[in-house]
Amino acid sequence: MDIHRCRFVEFPAAGISSLAFSHTSNPAASTPPDLRLAVGREGGGGDIEIWNVLNGDGDNINSNSAKWTQERILRGGQGQTVEQAMAGGKLRLFSIGGSAAVTEWDLTTGVRKRQAEGNFGDIWCFAAQPRPQQQSQQEQDQPRSSQLLAAGCSDGSIVLFSTEDDDLRFSRVLVARPATKKTKVLSITWRDPSTVVAGYENGSIRWIDVPSRRTLRQVTLGSSGGGGSTTSSRSAVVVVWTVKCLPDGTVVSGDSAGELKVWDARNGALVQSLRTHKADILDIACNARGDRLWSVGTDRRTVSYRLSTVPGVRTQRWVELSHRQYHKSDAKCVAVFESADLGGVLVSGGMDAGPIVQSLAQAPVSTARRARLFVAWWQQQIHVYHVAKRNQAGQAVDHQGKDYSLVGTLQLKGEEHIESAAISEDGSLIIGSTSAGVRLFQVRIDTGGTPRLRSRQIELPASLHRFGARLVGISPNSKWVYAVRMDNTVVVSKLVVAPTVATTKEKPRIHRAITKLVIPSTPTLPTLGGGAYTAGICSAAFSPDSRVLAIGTLGGAIAAWTLTGEEAAAADHIAISASGTLTEVDVSTGRLTEWWRRNRDALTKTKTKKMKANRANGGAHLNTEPSLGPG
Structure with a gap:
């Protein structure tokens, strides 16, 4: 069909204000067939979209082959918005939006099923009471008749709604509105079935016992130390935008100062504070084990964290793994789901209207343990960090007391973003790749005074550096390098290092003989790239003794090669x-x-x-x- 004329009409896409999965994460179980994702939008009438994860490969679903399909849209009305959506029980969907009511939706008809409201202020946040630990998956799927919804209101009150008998009705007031200064409840979560944690506009966080309606403890964040939004600078008080509870009871908060704070599970004391955002943190998500965190905010960043154990010390500390700007505007919400076959997926949404789905794969970090170095990369830069030595008390003894410090940055030429990077075990070599080329650097750290990075580029054969690579690596003994090209060809070469390199500062050299490896594969998904998609290499690694190179494909195939041959130093x-x-x-x-x-x-x-x-x-x-x- 020939198109002679084409016109475009305006599509008023609304920003995403909330995300909610229908099931809780269980990394040991398969993905439920009725798994759904609810996406709430704040403009255009407050629509809610229902998304389904379709299995693209029969029984072998994973985060790369999963296909997200929008099944239906639950339409709102004029002047309405969805501030938060939540799934509970047997796929019951609840939402709030600019009023004093909680709405339940009929997933069959796509219309409002019932509403519950009371004599209190507008609801700003709400959360479902967690289920107790069940013995079997069948028992866990059964609805819990006494499950409660806790809602925080604009007048400072916290109210409870009952979902008993497949109904939705106002139950009781948990925290009455204050008589004097009213402050909004901006975030709320359940630590356990009997304890609610709430974050307030005045910078306070409260732990509340539900049976007795007693405030167990309260902390105040105080004034802003600079940065953050205009709201915080105008009131000089840090606003608690989000609170989340980890499986062990630890509370994590995000505020208008761009700080992620960790609070002790037993006494509510401040354990750690990380300044990882340049502006407000609006939402936080955690994995099922409680050792990974993700935060999003108005600076468009998606920041990843990991719980790290300090050698010789019992205490654990959170460290930032990476941060990326996936969104073009404010990122307002984030949700995580994990299962045995799907792996892990992170979904985020914001004012740019499109949900961003990404795999919870290993963060782009490579370490050199012997040299106390690690590298992280994004866009066209490879950042090199030096880890501080610690005393017996676990405190850093250099870098002015900091855990690590940036010692240098390597800039890769071109407009393409870095696909992969790695550092050798001894910290002397760094390799990086884009879709256009591969670069190898020899590096050393000047430890006199402030540590600084010294680097120089090592010339590579044209067959290695001109074709680009999606994966690169260096063997543990620093004698082999590999590159997985964009066309799925594996290229392996040997490093020639003279025995006097340490004294003469001579550059290592890449041997001119390049070995190319092609992996035979059987197509399993003809609809994806003619079956070549599942043959794509997604991981590669050397054995600890540097004698074996193993690779893995998206289709689950594993291939290994034994590296043989000794090379004289004087070639x-x-x-x-x-x-x-x-x-x-x-x-x-x-x-x-x-x-x-x-x-x-x-x-x-x-x-x-x-x-x-x-x-x-x-x-x-x-x-x-x-x-x-x-x-």
Whole structure:
């Protein structure tokens, strides 16, 4: 069909204000067939979208092959908005939005099923009472008749709604509105079935016992130390936008100062504070084990954290793994789901209207334990950090008391973002790749005074650096490098290092012989790239002894190769021409050696009988070819 004329009409897309999965995460169980994601929008009438994770490969679903499909839209009305959506019980969907009512939706008809409200202020947040631990999956799927909804209101009150008997009705007031200064309840969560944790506009966090309606403890964040939103700077008080409880009872909060704070599970004391955002943190999500966190905010950042154990010390501390800007505007909400076959997915949404789905794969970090270095990368930069040494008390003894410090940054040329990077175990080599090329650097750290990074680029053969790579790595003994090209070809080469490198500061060299490996595969999904999609390599690793290279594909196949062959340190080729001239060539680079360049005049004039006698022999060739044997 030929198109002769085309016109575009305005599509008023609304921002995403809330995200909620229908099931809680269970990394040990398969993905429930009725798993759904509710996406609430704040404009355009307050619509709620229902998304389904369709299995793209029969029984082998994963975060890469999953297809997210919008099944239906629950339409709102004029002047309405969805501030928060939540799934509870047997796929019951609840929402709030700019009023004093909680709404339950009929998933069959797509209309409002019932509403519950009372004599209190507008509801700003709400959360479902967690279920107790069940013995079986069948028992866990059964609805809990006494499940409560806790809602925080604009007048400072907290009220409870009952979902008993498949109904929704106002139950009682948990915290009455204050008689004097009224402050909004902006965030609320359940620590356990009998304890509610709430964050307030005045910078306070309260732990409330539900049966007795007693405030167990209260903390106040105080004034802003700079940064944050105009709201915090105007009132000089930090606003608690979000609170979350980890499985062990630890409370995590995000505020208008851009700080993520961790509160002790037993006494509510401040354990740690991380300034990871340049503006307000609006939402926080955690994984099922409670050792990973993600936060989003008005600075468009999605920040990932990990619970780290300090060697020799019992205490654990949260560290920032990475931050990325997936959104073009404010990121307002984030949700996580994990299962055995799906793996883990992180969904975030904001004012740019499109939900962002990403896999919870390993963060882009590579470590050199012996050198106390690690690298992290994003866009076109590789950042190199040095980890501080610790005393017996677990405190950092250098970097002015900081756990780590940035010692340098490597900039890769071009507009393409970095696909992969790695640092060698001894911290002397860093390799990075984009879709356009591969770069290898020799690095060292000057420890005199403030640690600084010194680097220089190592020349690579054209067959290695010109084609780009999605994965790169260095063997533990720093003698092999691999690159997985964008076309799925695995390229392996050996590093030639002279024994005097440490004293002469000579560059390591890449051997000219490049080995290419092609993985045979059987197509399993003809609809995806003609079946080649599942053959794509998604991971690669060397064995600890650097003798085996193993790779894995999206289709679940694993291949391994044994690396064999020892290489002499001096990879030189000595040749005598027909005129009796002596020439020395570096086999790995194909160039004349530095020794020959310095002595070429004397060697050109020397034509002894011994050299003439060797014309027929063509010189001596030192065999330095690396080889790979099938594993």
